[in-house]
Amino acid sequence: MTTVIPQPAGTASSTSSERALPVELVKRLAARAVAGGAPSVEVAAPATGSKIVDLPQSSIEDIDKAFATARIAQREWAARPIGERTAIFKRFHDLILSEQSEILDILQIETGKARTHAFDEVGDVAINARYYANASKSLLESRGRNGLLLFLTQVNEIKRPKGVVTIISPWNCPLALSASDAIPALIAGNAVISRPDNQTALTALWANELAERAGLPAGVWQVVLGRGSNIGGELISRADYVDYTGSTATGRHIAAQAASRLIGYSLELGGKNPMLVLADADIKKSAEGAIRACFSSAGQLCESMERIYVHTEAYDAFVKAFLAEVAKMELGADLAYNSDMGSLTFDRQLTAVSAHVEDARAKGATVLAGGKARPELGPYFYEPTVLADVTPEMSVYRDETFGPVVSIYRVDSDAEAIEQANDTSYGLNACIFTRDTSRGRTIAAQLNSGAVNINEGFIAAWGSVDAPSGGLGDSGTGRRHGSEGILKYVDSQTIAAQHLLPVAPLPGMSDETWASTMTFALRAMRFLGVK
Structure with a gap:
């Protein structure tokens, strides 16, 4: 099976660069999906109508397998020092720039977009990989916080990964909206289960393969395949957090499902x-x-x-x-x-x-x-x-x-x-x-x-x-990029250690005396501008 995108007639440029996706590449990428338990679907190139691949689809059993693998892999991944995790995505950054020709071909064949717009996605992923590889340590590090009683209450805030994040990405920007959202989730110590659109699944699978070549352990980022109406609910019912990009109508449905489980979600939806x-x-x-x-x-x-x-x-x-x-x-x-x-x-x-x-x-x-x-x-x-x-x-x-x-x-x-x-x-x-x-x-x-x-x-x-x-x-809730783009994938935990004196009346002190003492202390802290 070979797919060729010929130069269109009419208003296109007179110079042509006919190239194909090698059969071996298509087979290798399709085989990376945790899929095969459901009937495959045919995917065609929009610019020509030519067949690209018979894409395997994931069954409920495939999804169960993916999540079971992810939960085991996530614990070991989260235990790695943040420097090791970010180093992988520095290598990922370099690889995606050096091997962009292949992914540009895949992007164009799957979406039909012009090459310059396909490159926008390559640039997006490289920028996000660089940014989070450099910024994540300071964003995720433990921070000291002011305690209840000055000098006596020592407080630290730490960041804990959510666990397994489901990323449901659309067909229009299949590289940027799969890889760029996965990068901060992974650096934060989560495992990721991606569900790209069938039309552009090879793009997401290529990014997944590249991440493992950069050093990401197998099982930490996996790809499942299927229509949202078939497997979307299954993915949300097993996830610890959901990141979705797509239509407003579907976003509302996902928000309701996530809310029923009291898990977090981020939604980027439509626009006018x-x-x-x-x-x-x-x-x-x-x-x-x-x-x-x-x-x-x-x-x-x-x-x-x-x-x-x-x-x-x-x-x-x-x-x-x-x-x-x-x-x-x-x-x-x-x-x-x-x-x-x-x-x-x-x-x-x-x-x-x-x-x-x-x-x-x-x-x-x-x-x-x-x-x-x-x-x-x-x-x-x-x-x-x-x-x-x-x-x-x-x-x-x-x-x-x-x-x-x-x-x-x-x-x-x-x-x-x-x-x-x-x-x-x-x-x-x-x-x-x-x-x-x-x-x-x-x-x-x-x-x-x-x-x-x-x-x-x-x-x-x-x-x-x-x-x-x-x-x-109606354009959604939550944010990607910046500090919010990675902090949404973690939970904050407060650890407070009390020293010398308890937060309670001392032996022999009445509750009334305790309240008066605390009243004086609170007024003093207000006067001194203590936060």
């Missing part, structure tokens, strides 16, 4: 993200930034911009410049850096995108660019599409499209732009283009969004992994 172009914006930079913001990975990113609010003073110039940039975009998914946007990943995505555009067109929207599928390039290609005159009764106005479609709106003031941007139940990402970054920060603080980028679409905030990333409202 706004871009604000202020009156003073640099038009050329705004138009170029909008291409990245709206059409990276064919718009199949939770972080993508689907709404653009442009101040009336900049509107005509911005629309002209943006449409000129869109017209220059080349579509293709050949395995080389020669296309600006790839394919959608599923027929259901193509159907959803087409439905949004056709509904808007039928109800009076103006299609400024794109607006149609490109079957001559591949089964799921759709043109980058720009809409104007979008109104509330159109589906695209409020519902997440998750494809290469953006609507542009004219606004008369910053206040109107803020109001319109906040008119959504989502709150994941936003961006502002302005020459005045101070003004941009002031406006950013008024947007109901977990992240706001100034003069960039999403990668500035997303790639700054020392800062937390996550959503508000």
